[in-house]
Every structure is written in C-alpha cells, then in structure tokens.
Amino acid sequence: MSLPKAELHLHIEGTLEPELAFALAARNGVTLPYADTEELREAYRFDDLQSFLNLYYELMAVLRTEADFADLADAYLARAAAQGVRHAEIFFDPQAHIVRGVPMGTVVEGLWRALGRSEETHGVSTRLIMCFLRDESAESAMETLEAAKPHLDRITGIGLDSAEVGHPPVKFRAVYEAAAALGLRRVAHAGEEGPPAYITEALDILGVERVDHGLRCMEDPELVERLVRERVPLTLCPLSNVRLRAVDVLTEHPLPAMMDAGLLCTVNSDDPAYFGGYAGDNFDAVREALGLDQERLRELARNSFEASFLDDDEDRRTRYLAEVEAYEFD
Numbered sequence: 001m002s003l004p005k006a007e008l009h010l011h012i013e014g015t016l017e018p019e020l021a022f023a024l025a026a027r028n029g030v031t032l033p034y035a036d037t038e039e040l041r042e043a044y045r046f047d048d049l050q051s052f053l054n055l056y057y058e059l060m061a062v063l064r065t066e067a068d069f070a071d072l073a074d075a076y077l078a079r080a081a082a083q084g085v086r087h088a089e090i091f092f093d094p095q096a097h098i099v100r101g102v103p104m105g106t107v108v109e110g111l112w113r114a115l116g117r118s119e120e121t122h123g124v125s126t127r128l129i130m131c132f133l134r135d136e137s138a139e140s141a142m143e144t145l146e147a148a149k150p151h152l153d154r155i156t157g158i159g160l161d162s163a164e165v166g167h168p169p170v171k172f173r174a175v176y177e178a179a180a181a182l183g184l185r186r187v188a189h190a191g192e193e194g195p196p197a198y199i200t201e202a203l204d205i206l207g208v209e210r211v212d213h214g215l216r217c218m219e220d221p222e223l224v225e226r227l228v229r230e231r232v233p234l235t236l237c238p239l240s241n242v243r244l245r246a247v248d249v250l251t252e253h254p255l256p257a258m259m260d261a262g263l264l265c266t267v268n269s270d271d272p273a274y275f276g277g278y279a280g281d282n283f284d285a286v287r288e289a290l291g292l293d294q295e296r297l298r299e300l301a302r303n304s305f306e307a308s309f310l311d312d313d314e315d316r317r318t319r320y321l322a323e324v325e326a327y328e329f330d
C-alpha cells in the first residue's frame, strides 16, 4: 500500500502516454510525426517550459471524441490510484481543444464519463479545474468561461497555465473576477519560470487560493513570510522542475528549505507522462534525493488533503486525513 495523498496539480493532457497517443491516433485517423512510441519518447528532452509545451500541444491532435477524453482520464485515474492517490483535482486546457474544432462539451462530458464514476472504479474522488492559456488573449479566456457556463456543475474552479514569462496574472483580472462571481475556486501557475512578483499578483489581483508551483517565492523572503502567514498552499512538482530545468538536479530542489520555512507544500506530478513519474513516483524521488523522513512525507500527504477543495465534503477530508495518520511506512 502507498501513502494516501491528494494530487492537486495534474494536467490531464499531460498524462497522455505514448502508447495511448498512438492508439488514439489510429482510432481517429490522425498521423503523428513520429514512427513509433520509441521515437516519440526520444522527443521527451526539454530545455525549458516552452520546449515541452510545443510537444504537449502537438500530441493533443489525437484527442477528438468524448471517448478519447474518457479513456485518457480513466488511464490516469488507474495509475494514480495504484500510487496512493485518493483524491485528484484535475486541470484541463479547453482552448487547446476548441481551437482544433473540439467543442467544450466534448471535452468536459468526455472527462466526466471517467470522473463521474471514479470513486466506484478507482476509489478516487475528483474535482475538475478549467485552465486558461496565459499566452492566449484575455478575450479568449472570457469566451472560454462563457462556453463553460452550461457545464459548471462539473467544474469546481479555474486555473492559469502555459507559457508564463511575459504573461503576468494581471492580464486575466476580468476573467478571474467573473469566475469568482460564478462561485468558482481560483488557482494559478505562478513562479515556475516567472518572477516572484507574479505570485504576489496572483494573490492580490486574481484572488487565488493556491499557487501552482510557486517555486521562485524563495527569491523573496518577504513573500515567503506572507505565504507562511496566510497559509497559502503551493503545489510543487519536483520531477517536472528537473525536466524543465527550473532546478538543475533533484538533490538541489528547495522543497526541504521550503518546508523548513513553514510553507504549506504539496508534491504533485504536473505532466507525468512527460516528466518521468506519477504522484507516488514524485514522493519516492524526493524521499530518495532529498532524504525526507517519514514524518516529512506524512506532512506532505496531510498538506495535500488540507489544501484540497474538499470544503463541500469535510467528512471525506477527515476520513482521508485519518488514513494519512494511520499509514504505516514499510
């Protein structure tokens, strides 16, 4: 058995494994510019966020029908469950599909086919978070929110992702205000490649409740103090940080220093098909590379449930937290 945990930073499109990509390509008559899964895996060498995003968006061409999105989510949930994930708050990127002629309804209802039965099939509770692409316009984000309105019973919150530098949070002030008025929870990627000031903006202007990544807060001691004081959760993704070169090597990851500083850290997988591991793999990697002891790992697991959007189901949160406390490491 694995340590029970919640996954709070997971792009469903980033769970597309090469085998499934080729299977969906065949099903949909899409030709990928790679001979086979081996050649595709060769392309998984990234210099930075943009070099990853190029491949990430390219492979989305195979996702066309509700069944495709359902199969993608089912495959993720099965893998996550096997690594101790009990609750998953899942990002999706509707603009990347709508631009290819795949409507919002196909994406959301397809994902929901898997998510809606996930407790029975995988023993994993779920939430769905719709992300806006920050390198697209603010108008496009607002149109996307509009397109999501018939599906809001499926969507818990909004997020902000894609190329960070040059696309500060303030650009999305209006759409975050509109989403808040609709009762949606708010998160945003900030401080992955972008400066600490983007984290402050995400808090002050977008009103986010969690910061995705937030790694670069460590460059600004006053910001760290604030994040500690306000207990703002950070959804860290250690294997992603190494693959996208936000940190040089895992042994130099600031996670232990961040926990020592009192930050509310969680460990997540981001885009596991691309970065070498799912949630449990990230936990294993930081345990080994950073020498985290059992109580530190338990703290990360506890944090993940405390930072989750389970406010509408506190009994469940309490049960999950009890599972964390009862867990016996081998």
Ligand code: ADE
Pocket (backbone or CB within 6 Å): 011, 014, 049, 056, 161, 162, 163, 189, 192, 240, 270, 271
């Ligand atoms: N989209 C998918 N993964 C992402 C990441 N790590 N940062 C920004 N946008 C993303």
Ligand code: ZN
Pocket (backbone or CB within 6 Å): 009, 011, 161, 189, 212, 270
């Ligand atoms: Zn991410």
